[in-house]
Amino acid sequence: MRVHPSTLAEHILRADSRSIARACTLVENRAPGSVDLLKSLFPHTGRAFTLGITGAPGAGKSTLTSALVTELRRRAARVAVIAVDPSSPFTGGAVLGDRIRMLQHHADPGVFIRSMATRGALGGLAPSTHDLALVLDAAGFEWILIETVGVGQDEVDVARLAGATAVVVCPGAGDDVQAIKAGILEIASVLVINKADQPGANQLERDLSEWHVPIVRTVATTGEGIAALLEQVHKARASGPNGEAQWILRLRAMYAERILRNLDPARLAEAARLVSGRQADPYTIIEEWLNI
């Protein structure tokens, strides 16, 4: 059964869960009509706040995300979660205990959970994640939590499109501090030392304090520190980049993704054949494509 984009949009604006899920699938797959749908939803966006939650595997991002959902629900906010982390219990990974913790949220109509399966997607993960966030924004979710793993370009890009980003670390991860320093610090609005009841938390806080990013200590399994984390996120929200600066990054990412989708496969294959045989050089070919 096909539904006209404008009808689907109306259902989404009324926060119908099945329609939202369906729109997410359309948008994630770049299905025909998905751009029209996004166009009709766009005027209804701009109210949600997107919070990126990232860090190495094992830092407790998912448990922290779950605890944030609980706290935000207590404050009567509607919350959406986009889980990009493939090891997240939201996406079906992780251990049983974590998954059980999530079940409460799945049963709550004020919470919408969506996992992304598009790592390695054309043009990067960020554009489709951002489109998904716009759908959820239009559906009236006041908070959109985006959980990603790692220190790669994807995470940096997703974080740049978010209103604020919490980078989660935990004591005992040792080598990870190097990775955090290099890749992730530039995007952190807040540094979260999770599992702060474990040995090494004080040393980790000392190590991290030189970077002049607000630090919050949490124990996500008990909810300790979650309210303080939300405080810091609110501060970051107030002092963060304005909409225009973010839209510059977003438009760039959207444009690149769209251009790659439009590239003619036959033309590309022929070019690859010529270049791999050293009958042409790739730089000249790209200039031809650009009409330089």
Added chain:
Amino acid sequence: MRVHPSTLAEHILRADSRSIARACTLVENRAPGSVDLLKSLFPHTGRAFTLGITGAPGAGKSTLTSALVTELRRRAARVAVIAVDPSSPFTGGAVLGDRIRMLQHHADPGVFIRSMATRGALGGLAPSTHDLALVLDAAGFEWILIETVGVGQDEVDVARLAGATAVVVCPGAGDDVQAIKAGILEIASVLVINKADQPGANQLERDLSEWHVPIVRTVATTGEGIAALLEQVHKARASGPNGEAQWILRLRAMYAERILRNLDPARLAEAARLVSGRQADPYTIIEEWLNI
């Protein structure tokens, strides 16, 4: 002092170290003339084999890379190392012991070491890493080792442009297996269990064996298993993707990067202003840019 691209190209083809280093800087900065330089070098490329070496921080990638360099030099091959991993001793990170191990290679004229500082670069890291590899290929290095950290899109992209990729893990990393499964397995030609003399190596090998990727056990600090690793890399090289398939990915990445560099900043800023004020939607604007 400016040097004409064709003169610089001649110096590179004669493997002059200073000229190679200079070309790397030009290419990495996308300096004027760098595309002309790459065009003139391109016909002299196609002989080098690029091996990606990736994995989580602490797995011992840098020590493994160093051990590979030692083994390849013993076999009289010229070797270049591109270190993208910011925690690598090649780039100045890591602990003193690792850095001392590297010093022997820095003094060897048959070894060229270059660190990349462009994480977060426009259009991703992969296109400029690949251009650097072409310079080193033209300069006659038979092996180009590219060391990256993490499980992000950058690493996947860099690996896709490489001829083969070794994913390095070590016992005791625990949670990392989740991340390896999700993000990195698709790109692994060889799985390396480094620090294989430590407890847990057998269990790790059992866990990894279900993925049907060749596994090699190494102790990079002693050189144990490095010859066996090279064997596996040679096999991967023989059965890996052909040049044409790789060039399809490379051309796409190069094209996207180039298009983003060409985007007019003033036009972009004006679009961001309109979109953030909800006076226009981003999807229609991008269609205008594409002349759809």
